Amino acid sequence: MKDKNKIITFITVIVLLFIGLFFFGKPDQNGSNAIKTNNIPEGAEELANSHTAGLSGALIAPETFYDFGKISMKDGNVSKVFKVANSGNQDINLKNLSTSCMCTNAYILDTDGKKRGPFGMPGHGGGITRANEIIKAGESRNIEVVYDPNAHGPAGVGMIDRFVYLEDASGNKLQFEIKANVTP
Template structure:
């Protein structure tokens, strides 16, 4: 009987330590995204060669039953040379992004690398003084019931000089 109690206590102790370790590892991974988030939460008049007034959009409470939600960010070239947006990638497969040109043509979808094939290059030239709309679409049903609660997703644009601009969307997902 004493042996069974010792074994049971040992198993519970090991499970506790394992659980604690996994929570800390997950926390460290999330802390990287969290460390990036504060810089994205402020309004940036200029970030590298891109200019954008707001880098964060909060949808508030959204419902899975109502389907996709979207928002638009306007980026502008306030430099003295044209800029090429080389790539646009998202942080999750539930999020996609599109470039809306001056003539209303749409390029995309751009998504998460490695999910659903290769992400196409953006190769969008933005001349001096021009702007582009980056349309971001979030699918609250992409993760099923596991997708309920608070979400934080990112869209990263990279120009031909390697400079990045990160846009962020937030929401609280309800059934």
């Protein structure tokens, strides 16, 4: 009898957890996951008001998502350049730059043409994550995201969804997302 009560209690707890996740994990009423852009300094409105704009402190990006569509493993790496701007009136230290998977690397393209990186997945034996890049007020940087469709071997065929994370010294974060349908 005690075992039966334990099983019933366990199942009840699991069901309640799922119900809680259902109600508390829903997006806002209009289904939007857009990042709110309040208190944007003058002159940054056009960049911040674009449909896919993301805001993190004073770091903004006119585009935070890119879908490569169908890509082939035999064609090798694909890349996308995202622009990040400092819309604030103070310099920002872009402290960390990391990715969600070892198959993806990010690079900082400096204003003088230098390419810094690769920045990769933290804790997985390769990519560094400390960027320590100063972006002066009103300046921007390009972040090149490179995806290697061969990194996972034959098991890597199908839809992929990867992320690139930028974090400033104050802990503010900005995220880029790439998707692709990988074919052999």
